[in-house]
Amino acid sequence: MTDLLELTQIMDGYKLRQIEVLTRPLRPGIQESRYRLMYHALANGDVHTEEEAAQLLGLDVKGRPFRRFLLEFRRRLYAPLLFLDTESSEQFNATQKANFECLRKLGIFQTLLHRKCFINAAMLAEEIVEIAAQNDVTLVALEMATYLKRYFVEQEPNPDKYRYYKVYVERFRFDWEAENKAAECYSAVIAPAIKKKSNQYDIALKSKELLNILEPYSNRCNTILFLAGYYGVMLTEKMSLFAWKKALDICDIAIERLRAKSCFSPRMIGFFMINKTTCLSMLGQYEEAIKLNIECADFEVYGSRGWFVNQDVQVSVALRAGEYSLAHSVAEKVISNPMFKLMPKIMHESWQILFSYISVIQSIGKVKLNANDNIVFQQFKLNKFLNDVPTYSKDKKGLNIPILIVQLLFLLHQKEYEQAHERLEALRKYRVKHFRYDAGNFRTQLFLKAITTMAGSAFNKKKFIKKSQPFIEQLRNTPIGYPDQHYKIEIIPYTLVWNWMVEMIDQ
Template identity: 25%
Template sequence: MDELTTLVKIVTDRRLAVLPFLDFSARNAASKDLQLVRLLEEDPNTTQNKIVKSLYGATDARSQTTFRKLKSRVQQKLLNHLYFLDHTDVRHVVSRRHEQQCLGLLHQARILLGEGEYKLAERLFRKSLKVATDAELTQYAVMCVRMLRILYAETRNAARFKAMNKQLEELQQTLSLEDEAEQLFFEIKVFSQQKVRWRQFILKQLPSSLERLEQLHKKAKTYNTFYFLYVTKMSREELTGNYAEIIRLTAATEKARKQGKVNEMRFDKRFNNYMSVYAHLQCRQAKKGLKLAEEYFKDFHYSSGNWFYYLEIYLLLAMHASQYGQAYELLQQARKNPYYRKQRPAAQQRWELYEAYIQLVQPEQSPVKMRHFAQLVQTVPDYSRDKQGYNVAILILQFLYFLRRRDIEGLLARLDGLRKYEQRHLRNPATLRSQLFFRMLLLTVKENFVARQCEQKAAPLLEKLRVAPQPGEAYGEIEIVPYEDLWAFTLTILHRLEEEQRANEQASRDYVG
């Protein structure tokens, strides 16, 4: 009871007169704070003027000034609620709950230490240290041991002070190894996300980086060094296009996790599942990958950015498996997600591009949809650094759109864009698939859109395309629809255009006759 009595005294003596929180249980409260939160809940896209009008009945200068004060106060209260979020949902990062528990205990213990309550503070520091040790959160373990060392110095406990000194020295050595591994890992990561030439540069540096990461992991033997090594291995295979090895790596790591060889308090199986599904897409195992994508999707919480990234791969698998109806349903699911606008503009533009492809291969005969599709295709830029990895897809989409419309002027303009892009960006042997498909599209113009001639002349190129390996991320452009399927679609367009031309000629002869 002594400890409880101590806490009662501290809290009752030092508590704030007005708690800086929102009372969400008061559904019908007249509080402007809660009213503002409810308005934003109901319509996240509402404007400031609408909210001011709803709260104060006017939008004059006085109302705006009052609203700015309200907005600042509510924001601070919402920030205070971040200390009490629910981290138990298994669809979130598993390590987060242990990290938050560790930080919470540290925070409480430091306050008690400042109040001179050494006994209770020691208990909480040790509890936090236990969580940090079990979850292999080395940086927090260092913080806990440092605080315990201070506590034992203040209480003149020489034996425990000495023990903390020894433990701190060991932890700092481990943390130093982890810091070096982390530095290597993030250098690789940041350059891997840059332009293609930077990806190719980092690819050359990977062997020495991996060797050093292996050495660091052998010394530290912690989850952090394991993770940095593991993800870097996956990056190497992804950059080189060795997706079969990624499937093997993810399967082996999942097996190790089930055997207790990987710390389950830290390992994010969702990342492993994502990489496995992505590798199945790149290995042209679309049907198998689609089944896995359906199975794993439940593990992602709709509020996380990873949910959208995963759904993109899920949608692409549906496209590669020719399940265009399912792909459209997944697209709609993304659009209906209340966190859709949280994505970066480039990510939102990718969803527009996916929709355009779905509309291209399986058009919905709605005038509104057709008009939106036409506007989208014509406004997407031919080439953009923001769309790294999607430029070929954009050029192909525009070419097929103008081909289907038999818009010769627009087609020739895109033809010039295709040639220039191929000359500038598709000279590397690793971009063979895009090179081959570009040549097949160019044939349609050269052969004057005659389907039979195009099919015959492109047959050798199509055979090469079928056996060409998928490019790695260091070189590759995304195939939203496999090139083999797009060529079949192109021939269908050409046959349809010939039929329409014959029908028009027959109608003209009948009219003259």
């Protein structure tokens, strides 16, 4: 049902009335009211699964009538998308409105061509091509210019217009190739990092190799999509090397170039601002990072994927900065947002890790709740959590680290010392197996060495402090942005987590 839930979120009552008008007639035997009934049930959050949808309609979830209904219902939701009111919507800026207008008219243009209405097609193309060119809608601009170049030779010979559109075609063809190459390169370097946050030097090498491919385009192509992909690859290289200052500089350059354009893309600018927030955080500039991240939220549509990424970074920065009330309130906004359940599973895993740390913070009294605050995080269940993060549990030198640490925190808080001892022994073996001294993650190595001394101290506070102190002192002298560890691994500064553990164990 996720596909249908996604569609119903962008419809409104006016578009719903068009469903019966714009699409083919209903199949015999299906009541018209079923479509409205299902739409309202999905839009209001009354239906979340196919089983619930079938029950609402009084049909067998595995039966052919229900399957036919779902197919027809989905088809009827597509057509009204052409009539979304982007012009008066506050969610779209001028560039985005122009993009939608160009894409809608592209459909009309192609219909005119297929119906051999060549004059009307040319008139529409001349109107669209300039708007598309001004707003970097390269695909539409290329198709319009290509047709007009041919039209002013075959249909209405005009040498001046032919030469004019010939130049356009060459420009847009180059831009289209550059945009696709940049998107392809960015996808190639970002894909390995989606499920793995461990050593990323291989990603940095790949990024550098692909930058050499993009360089020939960089002097001639200045479209939004190319700039985003080009600087995205450049940024990925520096962030994969944990070179936070250099990555910060790249973000500033990309933002400056994107802002200098006549057409404005808040989504692309927001992408670099969010990454700039991360860089500031890793450089210890927390106050500036939080302020910038709050500004970033204005660049994203509420409930969109970009909005959830923005909130993820805001919670991460707040937790690192010790702003637990902020982290809690942002996490509450996320978990109560109806669009959250439509986000990719890998995004859910990332949030589950953040939720687990917020739950710990609540449990040990590090954040004060108001009477009307959501207590969902206090209902955290350790076994369920482990089932909710199957992908990152396999990322042994990456996000499995904060997963293991938060497990230990819960066990210590609940005074489950026998299980905690088993976990500490496992952590000791884990460190020996997965971390060589010269293989990066220096802060994590120090922290694991420090906390595994707890097992040998029989959970005696004084003995634990004495044995772990040398490692903790080294940690205190090693910046959190030490360049050998992904920024998502150390959710809470390790020295602070160590303090919590000292508070939790017996005398």
